[in-house]
Amino acid sequence: MSRHRPAVPILVVPILVVLLAAVAPLRAQTPRPLTLDDYGPWARISGTSISPDGGWLGWVESPNEGDSRLFVRSTVDEREFTAVNGQSITFSDDGRRVAFLTTPPEGDRASGESRGPIVRTLHWIDLESGIEATAQGVRDHAFGAGGRYLAVHRDAADREAEHDGSDLLLHDLEAGTVVSLGNVSAFAFNDSGSRFAWLVDAAERAGNGLYLMETEGGRLRALDTRDAEFDDLAWNEAGDALVALRGTTPEGMTLRENTLVLVSGIGSGSPTVREWTPSGDAGAPSGLVLSELGATRWVTDDLVALGLKDQEPEFEDERADDDKPNVDVWHWNDDRLQSQQMVQAAGDRRFTYTAVYDVTGGHVVPLATPEMRRVDITDDGRWAIGRNDMAYRGDVTVAGGQVDLVRLDPRTGDRAPIASGVRRAMGSSPDGRFHLHVLDERVHLVDLESLETTDLTESTGIDFIDREFDVIAERPAYGLGGWTEGSEEVLLYTRFDVIAVPTDGGAPRNLTGGMGDREQIRFRLERLDPEEEWVDLDDALLSAYGERTKRSGWFALDAGSDPRPLLYGDEMLGGLRRAADGDRVVFTRQTFEQFPDLWVSDLDFASPRRMSDANPQIADFAWGRRVLVDYTDDRGHELQATLALPADYVEGERYPMVVYFYEKMSQRHHQFSQPVYDDRPHMSTYASNGYLVLMPDIVYEPGRPGSSALDDVVSAAQAVIDLGYADPDRIGLQGHSWGGYESSFIVTQTDMFAAVVTGAPLTNLMSMYNINYKSSGSGNGPILEWSQGRLGTTPWDDFDLFVSQSPIHHAQNISTPFLILHGTDDGAVDWNQGLEFYNAARRLEKEVILLSYPGEPHHLAREANQKDFQRRMMEYFDHHLRGVEAPEWIESGVPFLRKGQESRPKVVS
DSSP states (O other): BBBBEEEEEOOOEEEOOOTTOOOOOOSSSSOOOOGGGGTOEEEEEEEEEEOOEEEEEEEEESSSSOHHHHHHHEESSSSSEEETTTTEEEOOTSSSSEEEOOOOGGGOOOGGOOOOOOHHHHHHHHTTTTTEEEEEEEEEEEEEETTTTTEEEEOOOOTTTTSSEEEEEEEEEETTTEEEEEEEEEEEEESSSSEEEEEEEEGTTTTTTEEEEEEETTTTEEEEEEEEEEEEEEEEETTTEEEEEEEEOOOTBOOOEEEEEEEEESSSSSSSSEEEEEOOOSSSSSTEEEOOOOOOOOTTTTTEEEOOOOOOOBOOOOOOOGOOOOOOOOOTTTTTTTTHHTTTTHHHHHOOEEEEETTTTTEEEEOOOOOOOOOEEEEEEEEEEEEGGGGGGTTOSSSSSOOEEEEEEETTTOOEEEEEEEEEEEEETTSSSSSEEEEEEEEEEEETTTTEEEEEEHHOOOOOOOOOSOOOOOOOOEEEEEGGGGGGGEEEEEOOEEEEEEESSSSEEEETTTTHHHHEEEEEEEOOOOOSSSOOOOOEEEEEETOOOEEEEEEEOOTSOOOOOEEEESSSSEEEESSSSSSOOEEEEETTEEEEEEEEEEEOSSSSSEOOSSOGGGGBBBBOOEEEEEEEOTTOOOOEEEEEOOOOOOOOOOOEEEOOOOOOGGTTTTTOOOOOHHHHHHHHHHTTTTTTEEOOOOOOOOOOOHHHHHHHHHHHHHHHHHOEEEEEEEEEEEETHHHHHHHHHHHTTTTOOSSEEEOOOOOOHHHHTTTTETTTTESSHHHTTTTTTTOOSTTTHHHHHHHOOGGGHHHHHSSEEEEEEEEOOOOSSOOHHHHHHHHHHHHOOEEEEEEEEOOOOSOOOOOOHHHHHHHHHEEEEEHHHHOOHHHOOTTTTGGGTTTTTTTOOOOOO
């Protein structure tokens, strides 16, 4: 390995600087209605990244159709860099450089059988000079700390090769030199960027090993080389020690048997290499191997987390395929259904038992066991929290998720019980002193040293539990905001306020002064630095959401007074992130009429600057607006709905209306309605075409999910009628999945609606109860009893309740035309649920159409099918709510032999 210029040329060119002040293209003078044919250019923003100094912002705009575009734009002036199909934006930590990957435009890619792997090009740009360099065929990249060095990991020359290594180019961006390293399979800079380590995986294991380079001076050394495979390279926090795994798979066995390679004293001139294997440690469980699937990592400088796994011999069935039976044995004592085991098989194959290697003692301490498969080590490594679920496995008589919490000492393996039957653990303090959990709907603080438990609900007299949680299971706490330094206080949420609770038993403090409760503003702590362990209350920022007003924004936390608003208004603000160094932040702001573009400002939010303009074409289209509607249901609940008004709304006129719902929806009042291909009605499109769109809130009474939805949806619709907005004879209803269940139930209970579209609906709660949720493999019974179904019982204990809440048992009452959408490969709601409802309605001579999409999952996945359903849903509502002449498929259906050949709908003037 020698220092040289790379054989593959690096293109160095000045990049075009685009001025933001460029003249915008002319727009249509008269906005027009939005249609599905206009959806192609509408883009979403993703991959947002802000440079550490806050001087640059990067993001990607991806349209529904066509190539995406990457932007890197200055936050202080008009400089900008763009690229087609960019991704993976990375800034150097000095803020001077940016790197990103691109793929060829769609039109330049090969098609059909000639299509090979997509080649990715890495670009890196000096943001001060604008000079760009590129390298093609890149699989990964990373800057070292300080930004001077850039590692460019190339694609393998032979993608079919059995070894995983490929060339890596380590660029010194200051000196303009590069070191070429061959057959690299993994690499890592230490935190300071002063050292670079890599693993080699070469053909026939020639030169396989662990290697090290001092980036300053370029000194190279081999730390460990063997005829073996190497994995799991990791630096310690100090950057002076490394771990990796080295191993081979014994003949006749399935798993690699690894040795832990630990290198310490790096930088001392003579690093020490130590090894550990389970077979050489009397404290290691027998029959387990050290696995590369366990994500080996440093916990502290004297503890390394490992994964141990049961070794298994290879099983070979020499019988001919025709002679091999194919059977799955479903046993009543199985902890998990066979179907769950099938879905989770990949995870089971990768599962390892967590253990730690004590660097000082030179031995391993097993932590996880078959009874306690999950163990979480505290951030400081002092303790570990185990979740033993053995006593609760396979218990279908109660809501699931219960565990017994256990404290473990990672250095000795000693364990002690914390609490039994816990469903909601809330985590540990950063220093490992305390642990929080909810039990019997009370928040408990556990001192992990003494195991003394304090009931914070009782000691403070404050209820931290979400009493609005209406699923039939133990209610959760509102949440944890963090801990003050030294774990002096734990910061807990009530419905609206933030409470600081001293861990020594002192009196709690309401940090938001009760303002949240008084004004129904939900305050939460905004954690801007994900690496920050403690919350500094002198510099804390609060997010805020007005529960009744739907306003949002940020407040400053002022000691001794009410929080002070910084940016708070009638819009949805979110996505806040802060530059690593300094006070520059990026965030989004949106309303029904304003796309959530990116904005930057300082933390005072005094002069926000808009950075992106992803969808300027919005000016071409007629757009509605939203109003809030207050209503009271028949059970006395005071609720809200958000109502989109048509673009051409004239006060006093009544309009056709589509009601779209799920559970609670009014919180979406300021959410932009993005035109996108899927299987839902888009409020922007319907409002643009003369419809009202109502999205109401639903609250549930235990055991009566359908009846609760009926009450609230009808009450909300009636309120809109009473307010003079909606034409009572032209109201449609649409819901999908759980909303599909609700809309299917509602169509059997009322004739308020002129047409109903129900997607992927649960329709027979008894048959649904005894089939599986295919995506997870779990049974539907617990979902209907304890979770979203909220029935609280079984069909055998309350047969009449299941009948009363099942749409199919009321199909004889239907007087409304309705449309069912269902994909045949739905992994959430079985396709037969839609078929049962269709067959029942057809037998009862109801006006029903089933749109069945072969091979489609719970939500339509193929773009062609998404477009097809969007068109048909609009045609269905247009016909029934606006009197538009019905297309052929509504009027007379489509014979199978003419599938895909029906005439297109007439154009609506």
